[in-house]
Amino acid sequence: MKIFTSAQIRELDRYTIEHEPIQSIDLMERAASTLARTIANTWDSSVKVVVFAGPGNNGGDALAVARLLGEQGYQVAVFLFNIRGRLSPDCLINKRRVQECKHIKKFVEVTQEFDPPQLEKGMLVIDGLFGSGLNKPLAGGFASLVKYINASPAEVVAIDMPSGLMSEDNTYNVSSNIIRASVTLTLQQPKLSFLFPENQQFIGRLRTLDIRLSQEGISKIDANYTVIEESDVRPLLKDRNPFAHKGQMGHALIMAGSYGMAGAAILATKACLRAGAGKVTVHTPRKNCQIMQVAVPEAVLQLDHEETIITEAVDTENFQALGIGPGIGQNEATAIPFIAQLRRATCPIVADADAINILASHRAWKQQLPKGIILTPHAKELDRLEGASVDSFERLTKAHQLAERLHGYVIVKGRYTAICMPDGHIRFNSTGNAGMATAGSGDVLTGIITALLARGYEPQHACIVGVYLHGLAGDLAARDLGEESLTASDIIDYLPRAFKRLKE
Numbered sequence: 473m474k475i476f477t478s479a480q481i482r483e484l485d486r487y488t489i490e491h492e493p494i495q496s497i498d499l500m501e502r503a504a505s506t507l508a509r510t511i512a513n514t515w516d517s518s519v520k521v522v523v524f525a526g527p528g529n530n531g532g533d534a535l536a537v538a539r540l541l542g543e544q545g546y547q548v549a550v551f552l553f554n555i556r557g558r559l560s561p562d563c564l565i566n567k568r569r570v571q572e573c574k575h576i577k578k579f580v581e582v583t584q585e586f587d588p589p590q591l592e593k594g595m596l597v598i599d600g601l602f603g604s605g606l607n608k609p610l611a612g613g614f615a616s617l618v619k620y621i622n623a624s625p626a627e628v629v630a631i632d633m634p635s636g637l638m639s640e641d642n643t644y645n646v647s648s649n650i651i652r653a654s655v656t657l658t659l660q661q662p663k664l665s666f667l668f669p670e671n672q673q674f675i676g677r678l679r680t681l682d683i684r685l686s687q688e689g690i691s692k693i694d695a696n697y698t699v700i701e702e703s704d705v706r707p708l709l710k711d712r713n714p715f716a717h718k719g720q721m722g723h724a725l726i727m728a729g730s731y732g733m734a735g736a737a738i739l740a741t742k743a744c745l746r747a748g749a750g751k752v753t754v755h756t757p758r759k760n761c762q763i764m765q766v767a768v769p770e771a772v773l774q775l776d777h778e779e780t781i782i783t784e785a786v787d788t789e790n791f792q793a794l795g796i797g798p799g800i801g802q803n804e805a806t807a808i809p810f811i812a813q814l815r816r817a818t819c820p821i822v823a824d825a826d827a828i829n830i831l832a833s834h835r836a837w838k839q840q841l842p843k844g845i846i847l848t849p850h851a852k853e854l855d856r857l858e859g860a861s862v863d864s865f866e867r868l869t870k871a872h873q874l875a876e877r878l879h880g881y882v883i884v885k886g887r888y889t890a891i892c893m894p895d896g897h898i899r900f901n902s903t904g905n906a907g908m909a910t911a912g913s914g915d916v917l918t919g920i921i922t923a924l925l926a927r928g929y930e931p932q933h934a935c936i937v938g939v940y941l942h943g944l945a946g947d948l949a950a951r952d953l954g955e956e957s958l959t960a961s962d963i964i965d966y967l968p969r970a971f972k973r974l975k976e
């Protein structure tokens with residue numbers, strides 16, 4: 473699913489109007505009837521409704537919703553904010569329709585002073601002040617109104633977006649001046665800012681309503697952001713040749729673990745095997761020998777000379793992929809061979825966890841990373857690598873610039889894991905759940921992506937399939953076990969079911 477910017481939403485709006493064709497006022501009515509229907513399905517007509525409408529088309533939607541609810545017997549009070557004496561044409565038409573509607577008993581057009589209505593528990597506020605046309609943070613009277621609504625005990629339904637929230641960049645926004653909705657009814661598709669954790673407090677429960685914007689327009693407009701869906705992943709999956717032997721299914725090298733962190737090596741290795749690699753060799757410190765052999769008998773061990781840390785760079789000619797970093801620590805004696813290893817590797821690489829921390833403390837090395845490298849930081853690791861960010865948008869911008877600079881892939885892990893591609897595209901994962909925020913979950917992802925690379929997946933496909941599978945396995949595990957008790961090992965255990973589901 474594509475995620476459009478507000479400029480692209482306007483383009484799509486125009487495209488639909490021109491090509492369906494449909495009058496813009498009729499498109500607004502279509503959106504409003506879907507909104508009104510959804511509201512009526514949740515709240516019956518005993519609820520008192522207060523509608524706050526702004527001067528643009530978001531306000532136009534709200535006015536039309538007010539009229540439709542009024543016609544269905546709801547008691548609706550409407551406040552239209554027309555401070556500058558200028559309404560969008562469709563907002564103006566809907567203002568007149570509300571004024572003519574005998575079912576609306578209270579309509580106030582606010583041009584200067586505003587005497588706010590009492591908002592009580594059990595009332596429903598419809599927030600139609602601003603939507604995708606907001607172009608700067610709210611201030612002055614609108615900021616006061618937002619604070620007033622937020623402080624009230626009434627439930628708030630936001631139309632399209634919580635007013636005050638920008639569609640994309642909220643880095644310099646003022647959070648106290650943004651509506652905190654219980655429910656956001658967004659039109660056609662979620663906005664980019666809805667994917668960021670810090671904005672969940674404004675959105676509440678999200679519902680996306682199909683208002684039948686042009687499918688042709690949607691496919692024609694090139695989006696920089698997309699959400700990965702199952703239908704995107706299925707065609708990417710490789711079949712296993714029935715005549716294949718393990719040597720043809722990819723040989724992966726995992727460099728992981730230090731003494732006390734053998735678990736990271738075990739998880740990455742097991743996940744790599746479960747994700748379909750034909751053979752997995754693990755390079756790990758000597759002291760991990762026994763535990764690795766017992767925990768993952770399927771893996772081949774390549775022991776470092778050192779007892780407790782990795783201190784060697786090794787040949788990768790016999791491997792089709794390298795996964796490096798989980799639990800390796802940040803000892804300088806590990807860091808130096810690590811960068812040598814990256815330069816020396818002849819196969820695709822996934823670098824995670826301590827690999828990223830080492831790069832963060834040796835900034836100059838970032839220039840030496842091989843093209844096509846896949847980095848899988850979580851937010852904190854990315855901050856260490858690229859400097860602290862004020863919010864997720866800024867962090868995402870830095871990650872995408874890093875991917876472009878490296879000609880590589882930066883996977884920022886989170887609720888909606890973002891894969892930043894070297895060509896500037898960003899793909900968000902849709903699978904996964906809060907139960908996966910648990911130790912070792914990242915090591916499992918490293919193992920999965922390494923396996924896919926070893927199997928011969930293109931790096932971008934390995935990233936897409938890898939994050940999707942990882943999240944899906946977590947979702948299937950959570951369905952059976954619940955989120956609270958989920959462990960990284962459960963994700964591995966459910967990988968077979970995730971594969972099966974995708975291959976069905």
Ligand SMILES: NC(=O)C1=CN([C@@H]2O[C@H](COP(=O)(O)OP(=O)(O)OC[C@H]3O[C@@H](n4cnc5c(N)ncnc54)[C@H](OP(=O)(O)O)[C@@H]3O)[C@@H](O)[C@H]2O)[C@@H](O)CC1
Pocket residue numbers: 481484485499500503526527528529530531532533560601602603604605606607608609610611614631632633659660685
């Ligand atoms: N997707 C679709 O196809 C469809 C979308 N639809 C709906 O259209 C909505 C978008 O409508 P929109 O473009 O008219 O913008 P909207 O959010 O109403 O605000 C514009 C007004 O706000 C003003 N303004 C801006 N910032 C401000 C600030 N900080 N403080 C004060 N004022 C500020 C701005 O003033 P200006 O800067 O232009 O002078 C202008 O007057 C969208 O969210 C959805 O609900 C549906 O109707 C059906 C189809």
Ligand SMILES: [K+]
Pocket residue numbers: 530599600601602603630631632633634635
């Ligand atoms: K709104």
